[in-house]
Amino acid sequence: MHRAHPNAPSTDAPSPGPYRRPVVVLAVVVFALLVALVAVVTVMFARGAATATVPSEADPPGCLPAEIRVTTDPALADVVDAVAADLAAAGAACPPVTITVEPSRATAASLAAGDAPTFDLWIPDSAMWPAWAAAQAERTETPSAGLLVGPTVATSPVVFATTAETAATLGDAPGFATVAGGEVATVMADPGADASSAAALLGLQVVLGGDARAFTALALALDTAATSSASEALAAAGAATSPTLAVTTEHALRAADSSLTAVLPADVTPVVRATVVTPEDANDQAMTAVEQFAGAMVSSPELLAAHGWRGPDGEAFDSATTDVDTAADPAGGANEAEALRTWQMLTAPSRMLSLNDVSGSMREPVTADMRRIDLFEQAAVRAINSLSDDSSLATWVFSSRRIGGQDWQEIDPFGPLGDAAHKERVIETANGLDRLVGGGTGLYDSVLAAVTYMRETYEPDRVNLVLLNTDGLNEDDQGLDLPELLVELEKLRDPSRPVAVIAIGYGPDTDQAALEQIAAATDGAAYQALEPTDIGTVLVDAVTQRGCRPNCG
The missing domain is CATH 3.40.190.10 (Periplasmic binding protein-like II)
Incomplete structure (x- = not known):
């Protein structure tokens, strides 16, 4: 023989792909499974x-x-x-x-x-x-x-490992509904490195009935701990001063020779x-x-x-x-x-180019005291604050012929939102977009320029995307038409290095059919905000729903 x-024998697998994350601490966790693989x-x-x-x-x-x-x-x-x-x-x-x-x-x-x-x-x-x-x-x-x-x-069944004292305190055996409801602190290894955690996500999906939106929002808000393996998760549960469950397998608990007690989930028992x-x-x-x-x-x-x-x-x-x-x-x-895959998409940092329409129609009033651009500025700041510090953001604006014959203009280059100075700059830009408004809607050439730039500067350890915000339809008769744009986007398409366009149309004047075709050509998604009050909700939704698009429910 x-x-x-x-590789040195270990019961802990390495991180899947470029996005390694430590053990995830779940105060409130929900999961929804997307379409089964074909x-x-x-x-x-x-x-x-x-x-x-x-x-x-x-x-x-x-x-x-x-x-x-x-x-x-x-x-x-x-x-x-x-x-x-x-x-x-x-x-x-x-x-x-x-x-x-x-x-x-x-x-x-x-x-x-x-x-x-x-x-x-x-x-x-x-x-x-x-x-x-x-x-x-x-x-x-x-x-x-x-x-x-x-x-x-x-x-090996997925179990909750906890101290005997916690098991006695919980009384009836806890289930995944307990975990999802945040009734007790829970630690589990990164699903990308531990099969029991991926199986546990399915247990959560079963008890929660498929609320992808809630899961996405909560997953992006999760805290992290310093542990990075199943054995360390068990150690964290054993050392916790408050009732804590570690999600693992019966086999991993036995192999760790831990003093923790294995409790079979009361509602759903995933099996590895x-x-x-x-x-x-x-x-x-x-x-x-x-x-x-x-x-x-x-x-x-x-x-x-x-x-x-x-x-x-x-x-x-x-x-x-x-x-x-x-x-x-x-x-x-x-x-x-x-x-x-869904978990990785949710937890991977974003690299997002915000491409913003500043054509003259953005001055159109939508309420007695608010213009389209005013509402968008407020929503943009909310969206920026919804991104994690390890995300990277750049800001471009577009209207017809802003710089000579060029419709688009870079305002803020890429930088990490964890850099306080960069985050302050992009928020200042968002708050001051009204100063840049003027001209027609140079949409198609600007979209191609943004996607081309993201392809040329692609970063494989991030979710690379273009967030397109517009209130109208293409008005640049000297540039690309829609069929020509779609042909060029198809040339740029690379499933191994995806750059999705997430398009948001504001108001009734938007060419939503064109936005949907642009999004489809890049495996992205298109949203529409018809009412003034929709703008903030739709923009934040588009930023945070990258893990379940286009079927977020």
Whole structure:
């Protein structure tokens, strides 16, 4: 048996993608799952491998028919080692099993980047990871190896870990409704690094019924803690001076050898499922060997229990634990992957270019004492204050031929809102837009210039977007028309480096149909504020709803 360690064994996966965040402290948390992923991974093994032959516990293990390379998550490494050792004991001439221990997130990231699989069998700690890898590759149009997702070989329910005193204080077992309602402090690892947290988000979605807007607003307001792993979250819950729950898995709690008590959620019990994954192009001999290895795992309940895992049926270890229902929606892994993607979008810092219409029509009165530009100025300040300090903001304005034949003008270059001087400047600009008003609406050329600039200066660790604010329709007859603009935007489109236009039309004179086409061409969204009182609400909504657009409900 050969074992390689490209990464130090750890039960904590690294952050998914460029946006690493520490453990999230939830005072009030809600989650809504967006549209389930389509055509992400194959649910069953080809060639009948999903119904792997499970050897009887009474039968001695036999040699595998071929050498296989197994990549396993650290959380399952001891189980995989033991199974491989049993198979090797069948005879000195048995083909070897080469074991690589690597966090599931690292394997998934490699596959999503288009790297060829270096395994015949991959055992991630959750079915979320192969779904995430396939969806990420599809989203970025990266050619990647096909994956066949086979049966579950081990499970672990998501639990609330807390002190015995807190458990007694809470009385009736808490549920995800307790967490969502902020009835007790809650810590959980970053969903992008911990499969149990992504599964927990689905639990919250179930009990809250899909309120994406509320979740987005609350997620952006979340505080953070100094912890960055499941084990540190458990330590934080144990050291808390007030009642605190740590969201984790039963397996992680047992592996940490913690004194905390595991409490099964009373309303919804998400289950993390370790599954077997093979390359789609695996040959028949390798597939047979994989079937035999997977069968040896699921036929060893005592071995799984000894390492803190349950079998596929979720049966309890002993009288001190409770059976869990492991009946799963076949799209469960894909749903968790979509939850992860949404969370990343919500928590990633923005890089937003605010493109503001200052044509003469912005002086039109909307109330007895307020013009369109006055209402927009007030709303713009609110929107700026809704962004996190790690977001970056630039301000452009546009009207017809502001600088020679150019319709657009940069007022504030990009800078972090955490820089007090920059934030003060952009707020001053927002409050003083009325001084810049004049001319016609040079819309189309300005949109193209803004998107082109964002493409040329793209920052991959941020959500790059253009926030377009206008009250009219294009009036520049010397520039692009709408079909020409849409053609140019299509040329600039790159799913792996997205730059969305979030367009807001103010008042009845807006060419809303054009804004919708512009937004669609950039995978963005279009909003409309018909009444004066809508402007503030719509602008803040557009800024904060980037995680669920265009289906925020």
